[in-house]
Amino acid sequence: MRQATISRATKETSIDVTVNLDGVGAYDISTGIGFLDHMLEQLSRHSLIDLSVKAVGDLHIDQHHTTEDTGIAIGEAVAQALGDKKGIRRYGDALSPMDETLTRVALDISGRPFLVWACEFSQPRLGEMDTELFEHWFHSFAGSAGLTLHVETLYGKNNHHIIESAFKGLARSLRTAVEIDPRKADAVPSTKGML
Template sequence: MRIGTIDRKTSETAISVEVNLDGTGAYDVSTGIGFLDHMVEQFSRHSLIDVKLHVDGDLHVDQHHTTEDSAIALGQAIANALGDKAGIGRYGSVYSPMDETLARVALDISGRPWLVWNCRFTQERLGEMDTELFEHWFQSIAQAVGITLHIEVLYGTNNHHMIEGVFKGFARAMRQAVENDPRKGGAVPSTKGQLGG
């Protein structure tokens, strides 16, 4: 099994993460931000990546540090579990419908982090979470894992459906990308023989 763990402590947050890329989508998530918990749980369930994520953050200041640092730590744990990325699918792309909303996510675990974000929300908050923080969460996880990540909400009117469609699409695309393909014989999926740079 491909398992990655991270314990990360700063003056702003204390985080522990464990992921199992070959899991069943089991999760135990507690960030202190209810809506973020819900989205990370969706990610776990639909990617089939087991996620244990516990955060003690400075929420008395705001949600920025907890949101950013949870994505960094989760991404670092995924990167650790991926190792040299030998045998993985590398790419994933998904159209993700959620009622009236359609989101599209395409990604490459290339080692060259980049985020293209084309999502426009009409509410400033969902639950207690600032909607502007979602872009930052995805930027942080893309950087930590080393993902070229394109996310777009093609259409939709309900802000909750929009971001949930995005997280589910990201989850399904990650499942494709981290899946081992036995036909690759353990080779790194690049003609360079390595990913990144």
């Protein structure tokens, strides 16, 4: 089984993450930020990656550190679970509709972290979460997982729909990219021989 557990402790946060890339989409999420919990549940459910996240952070200051460090820890766990990346499909993409919103997500498990973010929000908060933190979570996740990640809302008005379609698009893209390709299960998907 391609699984990993990461524990990350700083003066700002304490986070324990476990992932199983070959799971069924089971999740157990507690970050102290309700909206982030909801998004991470969507990520697990639609990627079929089992995900456990227990985070305690300095929420009395703000949500920045907890959001950032959660993205980092989940990304590190995904990277560790991928191991040498032998046999993975490597690429994934999805068009993710949610009512009036359509978001496009494309990723490459390249080992070259990069985020292109083209999503805009018309309000500063969703629930208790600052909308500017969503880009930061995706940036932190892509960086520590080693992904080239493009996220673009093609159109949409409802802020909840915009971010939820982004997380669901990431989930569906990850599901494809981390799957083992039965035609090349013995090889790293790169002409360089490594990722």
